[in-house]
Amino acid sequence: MWQRVRFAWGNLWRKPLRSSLLVASTAITASILFLSYFFLLSVDKGLTASQARFGADVMVVPKSYGAVAEQVMISGETSPFYMPSSVLDKLRQIPEVEQVSPQLYLATYSGVCCQIQGDFSVVAFDPGSDFTLKGFRSEVGHKMTSDSLLIGSEAGGRNAIAHMKYQAYRERLNLFGHDFEVAQVLFPTGTGADHTIFMSLDKARTLDVKAPPDSISVALVKTKPGDEEFVKRQIERTVPDVAAVTGAKIRDTMNKQLRPMRLLSYAMIGIVLVMAALQAMTLFSALVQERMREIGMFRAVGAGAWAVYRLFLTEAALAALAGGGIGVFAVATTLYDNQGLLLKSFTLPLVFPTLASMSVLAVSALLVTMCIGMLAAAVPVHRILRRNPYDAIREGES
Amino acid sequence: MIELLGVTKTYQGPWNGGSRERVRGRDVPDYLERKRQIHALAGIDLRIEQGEFVAIMGPSGSGKSTLLSVIGLLSQPTEGAVFIDGRDMTQLRERERTRLRARRIGFVFQFPSLVNTLNVRENVLLPILLRGSVTKSDRMRADALLARVGLTDRGEDRSFTLSGGEQRRVALARALMGDPPLLLADEPTGALDEETAEEMMGLFSRLQAEGKTVVMVTHDRSLTRYANRTVKIQSGVIET
Ligand SMILES: Nc1ncnc2c1ncn2[C@@H]1O[C@H](COP(=O)(O)OP(=O)(O)OP(=O)(O)O)[C@@H](O)[C@H]1O
């Protein structure tokens, strides 16, 4: 096995210039594949997260604010209105409700957070039951404790994100007479959450805040799929003094708006693949055609069709692996090193894939390029193998 | 025992360039039929006994290499049959012919045929390298064969650093790697000086003495004395 791989590798470098071109072209193919899928994945993940944030499935507010509820849901801004937290228990009793998470508006903080001056809403959320902010939290940062804060990208997050990966980085903020540490950052959501500073609900209850004791501002509800409308009606019937709005409509419009873009991206990836395959085939058929005599000779010394395929496919796989490896590695490290920069330059909600899914993506990009290369090699080899070995030797002689 | 019966090999003229097989069996359009046909072999009947040393002679372009390639199962005749040990080779599947080439036949080409990315020993081991993996005993056998063709201690050299005659001898060692009972050599002494040529002929004689069948194409009349029999070929036909 190793002997053959070494042999194939040696053959590859018999024509250094040509092989370098081959490796370079596979590097580009692999990196384009990787890059486009990476962004597609990031945007998709960001969208899923936004959709969740935009209002979960159903959002519950005090009855007197029912008129502005939809507005609140779209903007994602928690506002200074209150209802008793006992609402939560009533909501949980509805069988079609899967998750309920409260948020409590505390105050508007005017000041500087991470070198950004402004007015920021301070909101308490329950990290235990939260499902709307979860998708937006950056991977880097410190563990969330009751003494730590989660800040939106416009509330200093953009400045902080680049430093978050350094353990020594500590940004402190004094709220309600208590010293907090900025532990994590939210990726841009395009909603009011971007201007918000979040702390845990448990901590907020111990502080001297204006909100009535044991109250919440909104309850975000996740329902069983398709049950949004039903749950909304159920809530309005069984829970007194609240209004409920659904996020279904908002989500639908967003999906519709984004479908062409997504289709376009997939079409682009398809075109790149076809182009790469054609290019690889051109290069390979020239390379293989030149070695027609050699193939005939291999068969003359007793190598069967499979042995010849194996050698050439190994060569193709090695070239693709080398090129693809270089391409994917270069792109992946550049992306990973510049997460902060990318976030700053993109206005779209963008959530980076985890390291694990990035690795899966990298390996898949490599495999796809490898398949293209091997297919490209197999076709001309097949053509030559159909001839008499002696004819191949003679015709390849010139 | 090898027997050729009415073996014909026809090539199409320069127009389509492809081999005859591609045309055969389909409706051949008129303009192809009218094309010039090259009869590289035109009805060859030949019988070679086990353990014989046969020399094939003839002018350039008479079909010697083509004949050798048909015997060596490297090309299918257009017509006729090739029997090896009583079996018609033209009826076998390609897979079966490959197996026979690997086990029964050693071929030395008229032109340089070494792989220049490999060293000399690896070239000798090429048949094994392509089919499976090379073991230590294979390597020792390769070195022994290199010694036998007079290239002791050259195993590590890159193959292109060898002279033409040395490369020819490496090719012979490679042909012998599978210990085939049939050795086919196309002008093995082509570029060699008289002395080296005689040496190689001595080697062929010894191989014959070991029981191998040797078929050799040559232009050199003086070398035919090593052979049991000389077959003369002219324009694809055997002269009697
Ligand atoms: N693939 C081919 N297509 C067309 N013609 C061919 C092909 N192969 C061989 N021929 C023709 O067949 C004839 C015999 O060729 P062959 O190589 O067998 O001659 P040879 O006796 O070995 O000659 P030399 O001594 O010069 O090597 C030649 O006229 C050659 O042009």
Ligand SMILES: [Mg+2]
């Ligand atoms: Mg010849």
